[in-house]
Amino acid sequence: MLVLHNARVEFGGHTVLRDVSFELPQGRTTVMIGRNGAGKTTTLRTIMGLLPLSAGRITIDGQDLAEVPDHGRAALGIGYAPEDRRMIPGFTVEENLLLPTLALKLDQSTTRERLGSVYELMPELRELSRRPGGSLSGGQGKMVALGRALMVATRVILLDEPFQGLAPALALNYARTLAKVRDQRKDLTLLVTESSPQLLGGVTDRALQIERGEVMETTLAEARH
Amino acid sequence: MDIIIPLLVDGLAAASLIFFIAVGLTLVFSVLRVLNVAHGSFYSIGAYVAVSIGGWAASAGLSPWLSFPILLISAALVAALLGPFIEATFIRYTYGKPEALQILVTFALFLIFEDLQKLVFGVQAHYQDAAMQVLGVSEIGGIIYLNYQLLLIALAVVVVVSLRLLMRHTRLGKLILAVVADPEVSVTLGINARQVYSIAFTIGVFLAALGGALATPTSGVAPGLGAEAIVLGFAVAAIGGLGQIEGAALAAVIVGLSRVIAIYYAPAFEPVMPYLVMLVVLLVRPYGLFGTAQARRI
Numbered sequence: 001m002l003v004l005h006n007a008r009v010e011f012g013g014h015t016v017l018r019d020v021s022f023e024l025p026q027g028r029t030t031v032m033i034g035r036n037g038a039g040k041t042t043t044l045r046t047i048m049g050l051l052p053l054s055a056g057r058i059t060i061d062g063q064d065l066a067e068v069p070d071h072g073r074a075a076l077g078i079g080y081a082p083e084d085r086r087m088i089p090g091f092t093v094e095e096n097l098l099l100p101t102l103a104l105k106l107d108q109s110t111t112r113e114r115l116g117s118v119y120e121l122m123p124e125l126r127e128l129s130r131r132p133g134g135s136l137s138g139g140q141g142k143m144v145a146l147g148r149a150l151m152v153a154t155r156v157i158l159l160d161e162p163f164q165g166l167a168p169a170l171a172l173n174y175a176r177t178l179a180k181v182r183d184q185r186k187d188l189t190l191l192v193t194e195s196s197p198q199l200l201g202g203v204t205d206r207a208l209q210i211e212r213g214e215v216m217e218t219t220l221a222e223a224r225h
Numbered sequence: 226m227d228i229i230i231p232l233l234v235d236g237l238a239a240a241s242l243i244f245f246i247a248v249g250l251t252l253v254f255s256v257l258r259v260l261n262v263a264h265g266s267f268y269s270i271g272a273y274v275a276v277s278i279g280g281w282a283a284s285a286g287l288s289p290w291l292s293f294p295i296l297l298i299s300a301a302l303v304a305a306l307l308g309p310f311i312e313a314t315f316i317r318y319t320y321g322k323p324e325a326l327q328i329l330v331t332f333a334l335f336l337i338f339e340d341l342q343k344l345v346f347g348v349q350a351h352y353q354d355a356a357m358q359v360l361g362v363s364e365i366g367g368i369i370y371l372n373y374q375l376l377l378i379a380l381a382v383v384v385v386v387s388l389r390l391l392m393r394h395t396r397l398g399k400l401i402l403a404v405v406a407d408p409e410v411s412v413t414l415g416i417n418a419r420q421v422y423s424i425a426f427t428i429g430v431f432l433a434a435l436g437g438a439l440a441t442p443t444s445g446v447a448p449g450l451g452a453e454a455i456v457l458g459f460a461v462a463a464i465g466g467l468g469q470i471e472g473a474a475l476a477a478v479i480v481g482l483s484r485v486i487a488i489y490y491a492p493a494f495e496p497v498m499p500y501l502v503m504l505v506v507l508l509v510r511p512y513g514l515f516g517t518a519q520a521r522r523i
Binding site: 048049050069070071072073074075080082086088089090091095099100102103104148152 | 396399400402403406407409410411412413414415416417418
């Protein structure tokens with residue numbers, strides 16, 4: 001279980017997360033809903049150690065993430081797909097997918113197993129595998145970013161606005177893939193941020209509303225209004 | 226036509242020494258995004274250490290063939306002692322900061338190193354040419370060349386090829402490329418970017434120190450060598466496109482050849498040739514031969 005205890009983040013004299021507390025129970029899907037600038041991306045970046053906490057704690061199964069270096073999140077099994085895809089342009093799709101296994105020094109059989117399972121979930125990535133990361137369309141990039149996060153994620157996966165900017169057909173395809181992930185990786189904890197959560201109806205267990213850096217529990221039905 | 230071969234050999238020999246100065250500078254810039262003025266210090270410290278150990282080996286009566294491992298060990302020693310230490314104590318705090326600050330910090334380091342070198346090695350010039358003597362000379366097309374110069378050309382090629390192999394085909398190389406492309410995403414994928422910066426900086430120090438060490442058998446070392454190296458290194462790195470290793474190699478060849486052509490036809494112009502070439506190249510291609518607008522920071 002990933003828990004935020006009164007997490008506060010400040011930059012440039014402004015408080016962008018105001019003592020945020022919530023739990024992500026293991027094996028559940030949580031969607032975080034909020035307008036642009038409400039603090040969704042900040043929340044995910046803070047969990048990933050990219051932004052420093054000015055107060056509060058973040059723990060995973062009781063372990064304080066403050067004791068883990070920023071690059072240590074991946075070794076703990078926390079996968080992250082940023083909103084803007086962020087492929088390494090000079091690497092092929094497969095090299096992008098394999099990058100975390102290289103960084104984490106995973107052995108060959110684990111690497112093959114993880115890559116196989118990502119290709120099984122997203123067969124279209126196998127077809128793209130030789131393409132350079134810099135040549136992908138927006139929708140393809142989002143899928144590869146999801147695949148790359150899945151290569152890391154054994155416990156938690158954080159997806160930042162995965163549907164942002166996707167054409168409706170691609171968004172539907174992405175949602176189907178997420179449903180498959182949910183179905184096949186029962187232990188995986190999912191946190192998805194979204195400004196329009198309609199597409200997530202099928203897989204969401206609970207919803208959090210974030211507004212001006214403050215988080216409250218809500219329901220999807222409420223969030224739609 | 227008779228002049229072509231000596232021109233090429235002389236030009237390439239000059240180019241190889243110039244390349245050793247610029248390649249580490251451009252590598253460090255491409256990974257750390259820091260324009261390291263102190264790079265010139267690592268060059269001259271490499272030279273001083275090589276001359277000192279070489280001088281000790283000669284006075285101890287060791288075989289002159291040992292000069293070659295000594296040159297290499299000197300560079301490795303400088304890199305191991307100074308690379309991780311300087312990165313962790315000074316350079317690290319300038320990442321992502323304005324270029325002016327980075328230049329001030331590394332320039333301050335350069336000045337401190339200059340005085341430390343005078344303190345430790347004195348102000349007189351040092352020579353140690355055992356490596357050059359032991360290799361002898363060759364005759365190409367009726368002209369005598371130092372075999373040591375030919376060795377330098379070969380070594381420069383080895384360095385270009387090794388860096389390319391390192392970057393494209395090793396785990397470390399891939400991690401470095403990932404950090405260069407996107408430090409933040411690299412960290413979220415488990416890459417220890419801090420360690421990658423430290424290693425890349427240390428490789429840069431090694432290349433600088435190796436350049437300095439390799440230059441000593443033919444030119445010795447005296448105060449002011451570091452300043453000469455950094456100015457020339459910047460010019461060559463800028464011509465090639467800052468951050469471009471192959472660009473630095475091509476730029477070194479162009480500058481080396483242009484200097485030699487100047488020596489043959491207009492000797493007075495020889496010292497300004499690198500800067501004339503830089504002027505012309507940057508007027509036509511503001512980001513250098515291999516550079517892109519994005520890669521350029523200053």
